[in-house]
Amino acid sequence: MGGHTYYSFSIEPEKLLKIGYVLHRNKANKKMMPTYQRLLIKKTRLKAIQEFVEDGGFFPNSIIININADGRSLKFDQAANQEDNHISRIGILHLPKKYRSAYIIDGQHRLYGYADSEYKSKNCIPVVAFVNLDRKEQVQLFMQINENQKPVPKNLRNTLNSDLLWNSDKLKMSKSRL
Known part of the structure; x- marks a missing residue:
């Protein structure tokens, strides 16, 4: 992708938490410049993600x-019997078993939201891994990821949420649409 080797898998x-590292912009990582992740991992956001996951939510x-x-x-152990005219390959990727061998470029809150969850070993999350x-x-x-993402406007979120809750069995939720 973009001229780079990459793998797409779920884990x-x-x-991933055992080998992952967030390259924060702080004095401790100064010798590793350039760094890119915001310093703060918001505990309230992690807790909200954990609750979301434990209520059956997931991130596709x-x-x-x-x-x-x-x-x-x-x-990478390639599976047998694949057609030669395809650029993608199916197989098993064996990751390094070493802390800080995987730098989290995007999705740090989603990943760390699983840290204290009962689902950290029961769910799988999709990953795109460059090498x-x-x-x-x-x-x-x-920067490309974070500059080009646009949040959904609050008005549209409210409208969509209202549509989703219209026929809710929970009276309180269905009335929130009014």
Whole structure:
């Protein structure tokens, strides 16, 4: 994608949390510049995500990571009987078993929202993993994602929520549409 090697897969949040690292913009990471993640991971947001997940919610959009790997620590076993004329391959990706080998470029709150959840080992989350992007490319990717995302206007959210709750069995929720 974009001339870069990448993998698309799903994984239990607990496993990604063990190897993931958020490259925050702080003095501790100054020697690793350029860095890109905002310093604050909002505890209230993490708690809200945990509650959302524990109520059966899920996120179908991918966490974006960069895997720092040498030739031995990242291995892809391609499945047999695949057609040669396709550019995608199916198989098993063996991730490095080392903390800080996966830098979380986008989705830090979604991932860390699972940290204290009973679903951290029961759910799978989608991931797009680039391999060995240099820091400048990680910063550019972070900026592209965050500059081009547009929040849904509150008026549209209210209208859609009203439509969803119109026939709710819970009287209080169905009345909220009025």
